[in-house]
Amino acid sequence: MLVELMQRVDPGKWPVAPHVRHLEASIIREILKVTSQPGVISFAGGLPAPELFPLDEMTRIAADVIAKYRSNSLQYSLSQGITPFRELLAQRETREGSPTTADNILVTSGSQQAIELLARTFIDPGDYILTENPTYVGALQAFNYYRARYCTVPMDDQGMMVDQVEECIRKYKPKLVYTVSNFQNPTGITMSVARREELLNVAAKYNLPVVDDNPYSEIRFTGQPLPSLKSLGGDLVVSLRTYSKTLAPGLRIGWMNAHPSIINQFEKVRQCVDLHTSTFGQFLCYEYTAQGLLEPQIERLKVDYRHKRQAMLQRLEETFPDGVKWTRPEGGMFLWLTLPEHVSAKALLPKAIERKVAYVYGSPFFPNGGGDNCMRLNYSNATIEGIREGIARLAQLLKDNM
């Protein structure tokens, strides 16, 4: 190439579309960068316990998948997902109380992709989405790309305060309701049955889709299982589930359960986006579940997370100063702390990292601002010792700064 022409090449000047130029890098990712320093006890991430991944089982399952499904396990496959896997997931959802067929299922590359497909399918710039306040930051990131706006409903220990939903619908005419009904990320709160029914009634009145982002429901380690929004609300509900919290997030396998007319829209979009989810990954999850290995794996997770959550709650009670409140989740991976109003969790983070302990501050979870005095703590990815030491460090930090 001519040298003088080559000098004109400047990829930094290629005209990036405005909706991408204005996209913020993930705040959580920035926090994780800062907090993943050696020696830091981190409650910041949302990672499953790596020591519980069933490595030996997965080695055997990978061999079984190739032996049984041969070249089909490595070939292109349907955008909606491989048929035996969709049938298995449908049977599982049916057993759990939601009558489901393979036509209701779309396999996704993790729940994040399901949220993205939802946003792409339903959200035009400026559309409102009704969410809990706070809500899952990864969903906000997917929705923000489409320039969604948010009408938010506060939470108490029963979940979304549903008596405020109808006013919100009338005022903002949202395109959909987005909820994390079980062991919510970030708060750990679960929506009560009465609230579920109330939410579905008001949403049905307006034929408003209720999206239940439900990655944690299997990881309940205390209290009674509740009927899912999908089982109560039928076609009104689009439920999003995943193997990321039960088997392994690195496989990127999740699924949606929705009315076939919606699945068809998603499938059409899916073809443009990335054709389909890894065939091999789908067969791994299928075979692992079909061989009856998933339930014992979930039991192991429950025992471990129950201990870790218990250790964290106990240590909070032993060490934390008055004036701090926290949730007591019955499952999932997160606790939520509320500090006195004047204390900024964001401002405290650099000091925490100096003392070798880390968390995610609350404000990114509030789509319309606020939450400066909140923090999210993860207990699934630490050791019991780390939890005891880390919480004590955090307690001392708060005592010194409150």
Next chain:
Amino acid sequence: MLVELMQRVDPGKWPVAPHVRHLEASIIREILKVTSQPGVISFAGGLPAPELFPLDEMTRIAADVIAKYRSNSLQYSLSQGITPFRELLAQRETREGSPTTADNILVTSGSQQAIELLARTFIDPGDYILTENPTYVGALQAFNYYRARYCTVPMDDQGMMVDQVEECIRKYKPKLVYTVSNFQNPTGITMSVARREELLNVAAKYNLPVVDDNPYSEIRFTGQPLPSLKSLGGDLVVSLRTYSKTLAPGLRIGWMNAHPSIINQFEKVRQCVDLHTSTFGQFLCYEYTAQGLLEPQIERLKVDYRHKRQAMLQRLEETFPDGVKWTRPEGGMFLWLTLPEHVSAKALLPKAIERKVAYVYGSPFFPNGGGDNCMRLNYSNATIEGIREGIARLAQLLKDNM
């Protein structure tokens, strides 16, 4: 839920965004549905030969990956792709003549996702993209979602007729050039070195990104390898590559090579979309390549596809009527037939299926219309016997209808 409220629920009436409502289902997929009937010899798909998937090697590699990388192989990982894999890909590209570091690489879930990320990052509604005419239909599907328009440049046996590019740039001010420079899908044509240099010179003059969708370059079974657009054009070129045509499409592993400022944009977008590509799938491709298994696998493919392509060319010569022309690709998976002007390949397809042979007609590959008298034939997914019989059937069909 109250019965009368439940009656108001109708997912068919949920307001799907206009850009999705108007999205067409994949034409190729519709054709594949029609053509995948029992007994039909199909040259329609673009699938690798399933009998060549290295099943035993993959069983061993899966075990090796879990044994070596333990829980890291199943955990969340970086949006840009796992570091050792990016380093290996960078070394490989450097050896091939494009100085590359891990910072230039973004791992994608197949090339389709790379095309989608490109479109998302650069295309605003109404923007023009400069393409060959015809061009890859899967790329058009990804671009169409963003309501791209197309300025097209015809091809001859040397590839895109580059002397028409500058006029096209001046007239339509495209956002990028999209080319499949090696063994193009659908035509099988490879761009000559002179044309490559000419294209890069004119694109550099306007600092216009050249996207080289390059899934087939490794599968050259005759003639001399040519320097890639990336190796000639440096930062001007975004190259897209994949393991789908060499190892297995079902793993959904591809990669982009671009300037770090562009990779950073893609990575930001990627976080919203699906977090990252399967960690396990990346480790499988990494380990397979690092153990030196990829090159022998590619050699096996070349031998097989060379035979199949030769059988198809020979049979075309033996049986086809005068007035039909075809390309003689030096690699890749496709041949391109041009029938006499008045013959519609689309109108003939139902008759072909009656005679138990199938192909993809040409028109979907022409973004601004035309190509009715063209058809694409795939030779990688059939047997030699099937090729001989299928081409004879097609020849008789043409003789009866020309």
